Amino acid sequence: MYKNAYEDMGLSRLNLSRTLEDSATLTSVLIPWNTCGAYMSATLGVATFSYAPYAFFNLLCPLIAVVYAYANLALKPLEADAPSLAGDAAVKRAYSEGRTANS
Numbered sequence: 001m002y003k004n005a006y007e008d009m010g011l012s013r014l015n016l017s018r019t020l021e022d023s024a025t026l027t028s029v030l031i032p033w034n035t036c037g038a039y040m041s042a043t044l045g046v047a048t049f050s051y052a053p054y055a056f057f058n059l060l061c062p063l064i065a066v067v068y069a070y071a072n073l074a075l076k077p078l079e080a081d082a083p084s085l086a087g088d089a090a091v092k093r094a095y096s097e098g099r100t101a102n103s
Helices: 003-008 013-025 035-044 048-054 056-071 089-096
Strands: none
Touching (some): 035 048
16 A cells, blocks of 8 residues: 555665554554454453553654654665565576566
8 A cells, every 4th residue: 555655755665564563563452442452451451551551662663663764764765675675696687687577
């Protein structure tokens, strides 16, 4: 859904992956009607908002991600991830020659 927006801004998909992890995965335990929140609440035997103050990593990580994005820190450019997408030498060579899987 956001892949094209990241590519339009010249950012690698690795940034999108990190953003999804920082925002969606880490905060899901704090939402009571989410499966993660329901599981944590049932396992701990307390309401979701009762353990929220102790989940400082879950609360701070999305904020730190926003600060990093605005400060342009640790953002990988689009062209930087192209060679790392391939594990073997043949695919790297094809990429450097301008060939793709569809050509």
